[in-house]
Amino acid sequence: MELGRNGIMRLNEMGRTRMLFVSDIHGSETTFRKFLNASKMYKVDVAIVGGDITGKGLIFVSKKSKGYETEFLGRKRFAQDDEELQSLIQEIRKRGLYAHVDGPDAIEEIASSPIKAENLLKDHIMRTIKEWIKLADERLKGSSIKCHISPGNDDIYEIDPILDSSDFVTNPDGKVVTLDDEHEMISTGKANITPWKCPRDVTEDELGQTIEKLASELCNTSLSIFNFHAPPFNTYLDVAPELDENLRPVIKAGQPNMINVGSISVRKAIEKHQPLLGLHGHIHESKAVEKIGKTMCINPGSEYTEGILDGAIVTLEGEKVRDHMFIHG
Secondary structure (H helix, E strand, O other): OEEOOOOOEEOOOOOEEEEEEEOOOOOOHHHHHHHHHHHHHOOOOEEEEEOOOOOOOEEEEEEOOOOEEEEEOOEEEEEOOHHHHHHHHHHHHHOOOEEEEEOHHHHHHHHOOHHHHHHHHHHHHHHHHHHHHHHHHHHHOOOOOEEEEEOOOOOOHHHHHHHOOOOOOEOOEOOEEEOOOOOEEEEEOOEEOOOOOOOOEEOHHHHHHHHHHHHOOOOOHHHOEEEEOOOEOOOOOOEEEOEOOOOOEOEEOOEEOEEEOOEHHHHHHHHHHOOOEEEOOOOOOOOEEEEEOOEEEEEOOOEHHHOEOEEEEEEEEOOEEEEEEEEEO
């Protein structure tokens, strides 16, 4: 027997903590609901969304004299009545976009004003996050699952108070949170600067300072989890197409030229502190597992535009990652 951190005597055989980690669901209603369902189906102790939870755009649905009309996925779409309208909205939300239904004149006014369009997108984002937090409360409350939902570099700061408002769901960004009797987690949605200049893009220096401050608050870095949205540089987790000055893929030998785009600061922090586990996202096409020293780093990838949930089930046992597997569905 030995004394645990909470003062309770326990057997030398350490308990196991089973985790579900997903990232980059980008507003996909279907993917978020699958995350909640998978948390129960896989009987996890901890469920984590690692950032980029909001969608990127609006789809205007115009109310006509008879029915509704929009252009979606490159073609005209029609809804004859309210039932068909709801099906259309669900399809739009499945793919991580927000549907705004209004009259033709109102839509034209909004579309012609970048400020009005931006404010409307923010309204839809914040309304949806409120709905999701409420849904998570309803679906998971009463279970023993600890649910952590954090922002990523694409997410506006206005959602943080909503993520902080739940008594059940935790926003772990910028905090040390306890996962079990032995393991702590630190999180940041900040990422090294991207071509899109996202809300939480920062310099490598600032990102490194944020990480070091968080790491200094851990009890034991070797038993900790680094939940950093940006993956470590020069790994299988951070490979993406190179872009030119017009944000178009650079083609070489008839194929997109792939380069490493992750964070140098994240890699340095992992090399220095050697946490037990690194959880990352950000680069959707780089589903991978790689070790940096003794640290296992995981990027589950993302296929949110198809309403597909990509995730990783990870089991912690004391000083080791006992097992891990990717899920897809």
